[in-house]
Amino acid sequence: MGKKFIAVLMCMSILVCSALTGCSTKTTADGQEVKIIRVAFNQNEDHPQYKAMKELGDRFEKATNGRYKMVIYPNGVLGEQGSMAEFIRTGALDMAIVPCSVPEGYDADFAIVGAPYLYQDMDHLRRSVQAGIFDELFKSTRKFNFEVLTVYTAGERNIYADKPINTPDDLKGMIVRVNDSPTYLSMVKYMGGVGTAMSQSEVYTALQQGVIDAGENSERVYTDFKHYEVAKYYSYTKHIVHPDVVIASTNFLDGLSDADKAIFDQLVDDSTDYEFTAFKKSVQEAKAEAEEHGAIFIYPDISLFREKCQPLLDSISSQSEVTKNIYDKVESLREEN
Numbered sequence: 001m002g003k004k005f006i007a008v009l010m011c012m013s014i015l016v017c018s019a020l021t022g023c024s025t026k027t028t029a030d031g032q033e034v035k036i037i038r039v040a041f042n043q044n045e046d047h048p049q050y051k052a053m054k055e056l057g058d059r060f061e062k063a064t065n066g067r068y069k070m071v072i073y074p075n076g077v078l079g080e081q082g083s084m085a086e087f088i089r090t091g092a093l094d095m096a097i098v099p100c101s102v103p104e105g106y107d108a109d110f111a112i113v114g115a116p117y118l119y120q121d122m123d124h125l126r127r128s129v130q131a132g133i134f135d136e137l138f139k140s141t142r143k144f145n146f147e148v149l150t151v152y153t154a155g156e157r158n159i160y161a162d163k164p165i166n167t168p169d170d171l172k173g174m175i176v177r178v179n180d181s182p183t184y185l186s187m188v189k190y191m192g193g194v195g196t197a198m199s200q201s202e203v204y205t206a207l208q209q210g211v212i213d214a215g216e217n218s219e220r221v222y223t224d225f226k227h228y229e230v231a232k233y234y235s236y237t238k239h240i241v242h243p244d245v246v247i248a249s250t251n252f253l254d255g256l257s258d259a260d261k262a263i264f265d266q267l268v269d270d271s272t273d274y275e276f277t278a279f280k281k282s283v284q285e286a287k288a289e290a291e292e293h294g295a296i297f298i299y300p301d302i303s304l305f306r307e308k309c310q311p312l313l314d315s316i317s318s319q320s321e322v323t324k325n326i327y328d329k330v331e332s333l334r335e336e337n
Contacts, residue, residue, distance in 0.1 A: 024094075026069075035068050037252065040084045040096040042076035048282050049097050049152045049244065050074055052275035056267050063263045085247060089145040094252040097152060100243055101181065106144050109137055112323040113151070115316045116187045117306040118330055119241035122153050126276045130269075133329045137322060138245075145250050149268050152275045154242035155218030155283055158235060160227060162207075165214070165235035166300040168192035168308050174213040177203050183316070187239060188216075190309045200225070207231050218242065220279075223286035228295040235298040237305050 026034045037057065041050055050072065057070025078084070084096040085103070104110035112118070113134060119125045128134070129151045138148035159165050159176060171193035178184035180197035188195030193214070198206060200221070206212045207230040215227055222234060246268070256264060287297065317327035 032066065034066060035255075037068055037070040037094045039070060039072045040078045040081075040087070040093055041072055041074045042081050042097075043074060045074055047074075048275055048278035049154070051278055052152060052271045053095075053097065053246075055274055056271040059267050059270070060264055063267070064260060068260070085144075085146055088247060088249045091249055091251050093249065095149075095246065095248045097244055097246055100245055103141055103146075103148055103245060103247065106141060107137075109140075109320055109322045111183065111316050111319065112326050113137075113245075114240065114243050115313055115327075116183070116239050117309045117313055118317075118327070120334055121238065122156060122241055122276060122280060124330075124333060124335070125151065125153055125241045125243060126273075127333045128330050129272060131329070131333060133326055133333075137326065141247075142250055146247050147250060147253060149246045149248050150272045151243045151245055152272065153279050154244050155220055155279055156236075156238050157216050157218060157240040157242055159214050159216045159237045159239070160222055160231040160234040161214035162231055162233065164233045164296075164298040164300075165237060166298065167304055171214075175211075176214045176216055177206065177212045178216060183312070184240075186312055187309055190312050191237070191239065191305055192308065203227065204230060216240075219283045219286040219290065222295075223290045226293075228290045228293050232294060233296050233298055234290065235300055236302070237300065238302050239305060239309065 024036050024038065026036060037060075039053060039057070041047075041053065043050060045051075053070070053072055057072065061069050078087070078093070081096070081098045082102060082105070084093065084098055085106070087093040088096060100110050100114040119128070134148075134151070138150075141148055159171070161174065163170070165171060168191055171188075171191055174193045175196050176188045176193045177198045178188055178195045185195040185197065196212060198212065200217075203212070203215050204225055204227060207215060207227065215222075215231060216237075216239070219234070222228060222231075228234070253261070291297070313327075317323050
């Protein structure tokens with residue numbers, strides 16, 4: 001397995017080096033040296049995360065009088081997300097937007113950041129990020145030559161099927177597609193269903209042919225992939241409030257002057273707020289579009305599902321003192337219904 005991983009990494013390194021031709025520093029016609037900040041992203045240019053990162057790059061370029069320029073490589077052109085941290089660690093890339101599972105591969109404590117039913121909604125996640133609850137954990141990855149800068153949301157994941165899901169009993173015997181994650185598979189089992197891992201591109205056909213009974217994702221994905229055509233009912237189980245993370249090379253961060261680092265850190269915070277706001281707007285647009293095509297949105301009692309998943313959440317939160325501390329702090333920001 002080690003040899004296979006090394007071979008894949010070498011192939012990916014060749015592809016990355018081909019894409020990132022030339023030096024990371026360029027000189028303008030008037031002799032100014034410009035540092036290129038290279039960012040990997042697996043979604044398209046219309047995604048709120050791309051827009052937030054572009055806003056960050058444009059503002060940093062302006063604030064530094066053009067001494068820094070960000071170049072974003074969207075649509076996964078540099079390869080799958082799991083390998084991005086390795087390219088950042090070696091300096092082949094400066095930044096990337098990746099799932100929490102990527103830093104979790106280096107530190108198991110990151111499982112708590114995306115744990116099922118940890119958050120009420122996107123606003124709860126936003127409050128947790130802005131309160132600095134994850135800061136210590138995020139900086140701890142510097143020993144791996146990268147740092148987690150912030151969280152961008154990918155929305156709330158809910159279940160959709162050809163029938164409403166109002167209680168865990170409604171999921172009994174239903175096969176629900178999830179990401180290839182042991183946590184997600186366990187989560188569906190606790191919720192009352194049967195989880196199965198499957199590529200997102202296969203979900204539409206699988207729902208249409210009855211290979212699976214339900215999917216689970218954000219309103220944005222539900223609409224973009226036209227899943228409303230084969231799963232009319234979208235039920236707000238809110239089992240995951242999805243956090244992606246922005247990671248950066250310590251080589252890049254440590255190369256910033258104190259003044260530039262202060263500017264950059266503030267712009268990262270601003271971009272976090274920008275992305276959450278943009279994603280919430282995107283969700284409303286997606287929901288309206290789905291409703292125009294006959295989708296029906298269902299609002300079950302979420303506490304019924306959270307109660308079922310509490311043992312899983314307890315298991316994740318009790319992994320270490322770090323995860324327990326994060327759990328307690330996130331809980332303290334939970335709003336009473």
